[in-house]
Amino acid sequence: MRKTSVLERVRLFGRAGIDVLGTLGRSVIFLVRALFGRSATGNGFQLLVKQLHSVGVMSLAIIVVSGVFIGMVLSLQGFSILAQYGSEQAVGQMVALTLLRELGPVVTALLFAGRAGSALTAEIGNMKSTEQLSSLAMIGVDPLKYIVAPRLWAGFISMPLLAIIFSVVGIWGGAMVAIDWLGVYEGSFWANMQNSVSFREDVLNGVIKSIVFAFVVTWIAVFQGYDCEPTSEGISRATTKTVVYASLAVLGLDFILTALMFGDF
Amino acid sequence: MQNRTLEVGVGLFLLAGLLAFLLLALRVSGLTVGSDNTYKVYANFDNIAGLTVRSKVTMAGVTIGKVTAIDLDRDSYMGRVTMQLDEAVNNLPADSTASILTAGLLGEKYIGISVGGEEEVLGEGGIIHDTQSSLVLEDLIGKFLLNSVNKDQANQ
Numbered sequence: 001m002r003k004t005s006v007l008e009r010v011r012l013f014g015r016a017g018i019d020v021l022g023t024l025g026r027s028v029i030f031l032v033r034a035l036f037g038r039s040a041t042g043n044g045f046q047l048l049v050k051q052l053h054s055v056g057v058m059s060l061a062i063i064v065v066s067g068v069f070i071g072m073v074l075s076l077q078g079f080s081i082l083a084q085y086g087s088e089q090a091v092g093q094m095v096a097l098t099l100l101r102e103l104g105p106v107v108t109a110l111l112f113a114g115r116a117g118s119a120l121t122a123e124i125g126n127m128k129s130t131e132q133l134s135s136l137a138m139i140g141v142d143p144l145k146y147i148v149a150p151r152l153w154a155g156f157i158s159m160p161l162l163a164i165i166f167s168v169v170g171i172w173g174g175a176m177v178a179i180d181w182l183g184v185y186e187g188s189f190w191a192n193m194q195n196s197v198s199f200r201e202d203v204l205n206g207v208i209k210s211i212v213f214a215f216v217v218t219w220i221a222v223f224q225g226y227d228c229e230p231t232s233e234g235i236s237r238a239t240t241k242t243v244v245y246a247s248l249a250v251l252g253l254d255f256i257l258t259a260l261m262f263g264d265f
Numbered sequence: 266m267q268n269r270t271l272e273v274g275v276g277l278f279l280l281a282g283l284l285a286f287l288l289l290a291l292r293v294s295g296l297t298v299g300s301d302n303t304y305k306v307y308a309n310f311d312n313i314a315g316l317t318v319r320s321k322v323t324m325a326g327v328t329i330g331k332v333t334a335i336d337l338d339r340d341s342y343m344g345r346v347t348m349q350l351d352e353a354v355n356n357l358p359a360d361s362t363a364s365i366l367t368a369g370l371l372g373e374k375y376i377g378i379s380v381g382g383e384e385e386v387l388g389e390g391g392i393i394h395d396t397q398s399s400l401v402l403e404d405l406i407g408k409f410l411l412n413s414v415n416k417d418q419a420n421q
Binding site: 049050052053056057060096100158160161162164165167168171190193194195197198199201202203207 | 271272274275277278279281282283285286288289290292293294319321328
């Protein structure tokens with residue numbers, strides 16, 4: 001085995017750092033150009049509607065189904081824990097706060113990264129490797145505006161909506177289990193929830209969280225596709241990176257946002 | 266034609282999102298429009314143990330406001346509680362009593378206000394002087410134990 005000198009290792013380390021900074025810089029330039037560049041040729045609104053369909057509407061099924069199940073599980077678990085303290089009525093409050101503050105935005109972002117993010121990366125990566133992007137540039141259409149921008153906006157718009165739907169469906173599932181199955185009194189379930197959930201602190205903060213996550217996840221997904229190596233191996237690596245980076249970014253950012261919003265300092 | 270169904274789908278999706286948001290606002294958080302008119306009242310307690318910001322302030326069991334801040338008064342060493350009360354209830358006599366109560370045996374703490382008899386009313390920044398502190402279970406148990414020990418010694 002060849003021994004690498006200390007200097008060589010330092011050089012490799014430095015190069016990795018430069019690579020990271022270079023990618024970051026490229027992704028920022030990419031984002032700014034896609035969002036604020038000159039407007040696209042053709043009907044931008046039509047393109048956006050098409051992407052909203054494939055990114056938002058098609059993700060609706062997985063969001064609704066997982067929302068119902070997570071709400072039901074939360075209700076079951078919360079009931080069995082709260083029953084030890086004789087305060088089963090608080091289960092509504094627990095389900096609503098958990099979903100609105102944390103699980104709604106976070107789980108939606110993770111599912112979105114897996115369902116729509118990976119698809120975005122693979123689609124754009126494939127366009128790049130089959131040279132569709134450079135062909136568009138050849139005929140004078142900016143691929144950043146024509147291909148990338150509608151996908152970015154579609155992600156920004158649809159994910160907060162999906163997160164809100166997730167929370168609502170989850171609360172409905174939780175209410176179903178708690179009221180119909182476990183026998184919590186319906187009045188105290190909703191009253192406890194309304195007393196403890198505040199619109200600005202809980203609902204709006206949750207929505208702000210999901211807007212931040214939407215921004216990060218869509219940005220990572222689209223940039224990974226645009227920046228990938230134009231080979232089938234490169235596309236597969238870019239798709240994996242999208243899911244891994246997006247999930248890590250969401251979980252890390254969630255901690256920071258929670259500390260800022262609910263950490264009292 | 267295909268484009269049309271796609272657009273209908275997107276429209277429904279956007280509508281569902283907005284509807285869900287309204288549902289969260291009205292049903293889950295119980296948001297009521299136009300109740301922003303409040304006034305501030307302070308109360309000093311010997312012990313506020315367990316009371317937290319956002320706790321309810323009630324009168325005759327009806328919620329009329331909430332606790333917005335809790336801090337220590339440096340000079341008197343008492344806990345100072347800041348409450349935002351509904352403007353609709355602006356006829357509280359100045360000698361009303363504020364007490365810290367508990368919902369159920371181990372439930373959350375809240376402030377209950379009972380009406381006094383004075384003609385003067387509490388205005389913006391008014392201070393409630395007559396207060397009753399939080400019931401601390403440990404203190405009660407401590408007193409009870411001390412009592413029984415004293416009795417034992419007296420019996421011997």
